[in-house]
Amino acid sequence: MPYSEDTIRKMLPKTYLRKHVAHEIYVAVSHFKNLVPMMDKYVYNDGIQKLMMSLTGTIPVLFEDKVYKIPICLWIEETYPQTAPICYIRPTCEMMLLRGKYVSNNGEVMLPYLQEWNSDCDLVSLLQVMAVIFGDFPPVCLRPHLEPEQASCWLQVNKQAEVDKQIDGSVYLSLAREDGKSFQQENETNC
Structure with missing residues (x-):
C-alpha cells in the first residue's frame, strides 16, 4: 500500500x-x-x-x-x-x-x-x-537447517550461545558452561 x-x-x-x-x-x-x-x-x-x-x-x-x-x-x-x-x-x-x-x-x-x-x-x-x-x-x-531430533538440541545450545563474527568474516559460536565460566582453549574446535 x-x-x-x-x-x-x-x-x-x-x-x-x-x-x-x-x-x-x-x-x-x-x-x-x-x-x-x-x-x-x-x-x-x-x-x-x-x-x-x-x-x-x-x-x-x-x-x-x-x-x-x-x-x-x-x-x-x-x-x-x-x-x-x-x-x-x-x-x-x-x-x-x-x-x-x-x-x-x-x-x-x-x-x-x-x-x-x-x-x-x-x-x-x-x-x-x-x-x-x-x-x-x-x-x-x-539458522542452520536441522533435522527434527537435532532441533531441540539447537534450541538448548542457542539459548546459551553467543555468535561472534571475526574481521575476516568467519563466524564462531561461544558456549557458556553450566557454571558460567568459559570453556578452556583445548575444548575449542573449528567447524
Whole structure:
C-alpha cells in the first residue's frame, strides 16, 4: 500500500512535528519500498511503554554480490528530529542475530551516524548508512537447517550461545558452561 504524506501525517499524534516527520517518512518509504510506517507501543528498558511511530520492514543490503533483505525497525520518538531514531534488527525465525561492532545482543543498532545525530541527519541517509554498513558487517545469518531430533538440541545450545563474527568474516559460536565460566582453549574446535 503506497502511503501519501497526508496519510502519514494523520497517523502521527499532535505531539510530533507532524509535517516534518511525515515528509521524512514519506521520502524514506518512497526510497525503501519494503518499509511500512505504523503507530505501535515501544517498551523502554525500564518497562515504560509509549505509543510511537515506527518504520518496520526490510532494507536491501548488498553482501558478496547478492542482495539480502535485512529486517529492521526504526522507532521515531516525538522529539524527532532533535533525537535520533531508536533502531533494531528484527530477525525472522529463520535468522540468527549476529552481535557485533554495530549491533548489540538485543539487536539494537549502534552506528556512529546515530551517535553523532544532528539537524543535518535524516531517515533516508540513516537507512542508506545502515545498508552500506550491513553489507560489510551483516547483522543476521540464516539458522542452520536441522533435522527434527537435532532441533531441540539447537534450541538448548542457542539459548546459551553467543555468535561472534571475526574481521575476516568467519563466524564462531561461544558456549557458556553450566557454571558460567568459559570453556578452556583445548575444548575449542573449528567447524
